[in-house]
Amino acid sequence: MTELERPLNGQVVLITGGAGGIGLATAKSLVNAGAKVALGDLDHAAAEQAADSLGEGNIGGRLDVTDMESFAAFFERVEAEMGPVDALINNAGVMILGPLDEEEEAVTSTTIAVNLAGVINGTKLAMRYMKRRRRGRIVNIASQAGKAGFPNGATYCATKFAVVGLCDAVRNELRATGVGVTCVMPGPVATELGAGLGKARGVELLKPEEVAEAITRAIVRGESEVWLPRITPFIAKPVSLLPAGGRDFVMRAMNADKVLSQADSARRAEYEESAINKS
Numbered sequence: 001m002t003e004l005e006r007p008l009n010g011q012v013v014l015i016t017g018g019a020g021g022i023g024l025a026t027a028k029s030l031v032n033a034g035a036k037v038a039l040g041d042l043d044h045a046a047a048e049q050a051a052d053s054l055g056e057g058n059i060g061g062r063l064d065v066t067d068m069e070s071f072a073a074f075f076e077r078v079e080a081e082m083g084p085v086d087a088l089i090n091n092a093g094v095m096i097l098g099p100l101d102e103e104e105e106a107v108t109s110t111t112i113a114v115n116l117a118g119v120i121n122g123t124k125l126a127m128r129y130m131k132r133r134r135r136g137r138i139v140n141i142a143s144q145a146g147k148a149g150f151p152n153g154a155t156y157c158a159t160k161f162a163v164v165g166l167c168d169a170v171r172n173e174l175r176a177t178g179v180g181v182t183c184v185m186p187g188p189v190a191t192e193l194g195a196g197l198g199k200a201r202g203v204e205l206l207k208p209e210e211v212a213e214a215i216t217r218a219i220v221r222g223e224s225e226v227w228l229p230r231i232t233p234f235i236a237k238p239v240s241l242l243p244a245g246g247r248d249f250v251m252r253a254m255n256a257d258k259v260l261s262q263a264d265s266a267r268r269a270e271y272e273e274s275a276i277n278k279s
Contacts, residue, residue: 006034017092025208065118115159134178196264
């Protein structure tokens with residue numbers, strides 16, 4: 001592979017939730033593009049093993065995104081061992097489904113802590129490191145659920161709406177600093193987190209590798225928004241102009257209201273229990 005084919009040659013990318021799913025798929029894509037990756041995850045052994053599988057120069061370690069001290073320690077380790085972080089990918093997330101009024105407090109607090117506070121923690125740290133160097137990119141993984149409210153995922157949707165807003169605000173804060181922000185908004189992805197979800201009409205389940213390639217392209221090109229599948233902005237943006245009743249009608253017409261509300265709870269049980277216990 002030539003240097004032209006490895007556009008991220010020598011760059012250092014830190015990925016949270018990097019031991020599996022979208023995080024690991026993205027790490028593989030970035031390494032193919034020439035980057036070195038640092039995989040942070042609550043499961044430090046899995047993160048270390050994944051990093052080793054990617055080749056020499058990549059590292060893995062324990063990272064609790066909800067704990068600022070843990071995040072800062074891992075960031076400092078990466079900078080010390082690998083060099084300045086060129087891109088941070090805030091990927092760690094959880095999705096535990098059910099009606100809001102039946103949601104246990106532990107589920108609410110964990111979802112907010114991981115999906116929102118964790119992203120804010122990482123974004124703060126990256127800003128502090130990158131602004132003084134006047135370069136870098138912060139990539140925050142949001143969701144289509146950050147643009148539409150899906151029944152049975154109210155808290156999850158709330159955190160993803162907040163991540164979209166965070167990206168918009170921070171992008172404007174960082175204007176003219178040389179630091180960019182990318183908001184990634186995929187639909188359902190074939191990972192543990194997306195297990196057993198329903199399907200909206202005309203929208204296929206994404207592969208982690210599709211999301212990974214899109215993230216890599218966004219870093220190379222400096223894109224501010226990534227929508228997946230690519231057709232979704234052509235649907236979502238016009239629909240967003242409708243009044244609430246119209247938006248709800250379109251959601252029902254596309255079966256999008258059933259994506260979370262009719263998820264296969266048996267298929268999701270092991271993942272959801274693990275997500276709460278690990279966090």
